[in-house]
Amino acid sequence: MKIQKVSDVLGKRVYTDSGSYFGEVEEANLFENRVDGWRIRVGAGVTTVLGGARGVIIPHQFVKSINDVFIINSAALPSAGAGLEEVPTD
Numbered sequence: 001m002k003i004q005k006v007s008d009v010l011g012k013r014v015y016t017d018s019g020s021y022f023g024e025v026e027e028a029n030l031f032e033n034r035v036d037g038w039r040i041r042v043g044a045g046v047t048t049v050l051g052g053a054r055g056v057i058i059p060h061q062f063v064k065s066i067n068d069v070f071i072i073n074s075a076a077l078p079s080a081g082a083g084l085e086e087v088p089t090d
Helices: none
Strands: 013-016 021-031 034-042 055-059 063-066 070-072
Touching: 021 055
Parallel strands: 013 070
Antiparallel strands: 013 021, 021 034, 034 055, 063 070
C-alpha cells in the first residue's frame, strides 16, 4: 500500500471488508516516521456497539486497502475485540 500524502486519507469513509460502514478517518498516528495506526470517528450505528465511544484507534495492520474508501479487516470490529483502543473524549 503506497500513500502519497497522509492528508489525502483524512476524511475518507471507512468500511469493513464485509461491506459495513464503520466511520471516517480522523487522524494518523505516526511512530518512527511510519503510520502505526488510524484514529477513526465511528458512525452513529457503531457507537452503540462501542458503549458510547465516539472513536477508536485501528492499528495499521488491520487496514486492507486505501483508495476511494478506506477498508479495514473485520477482525478490527468490537465483536472480535482485537486491536481496538477507545479514543479519549475531550
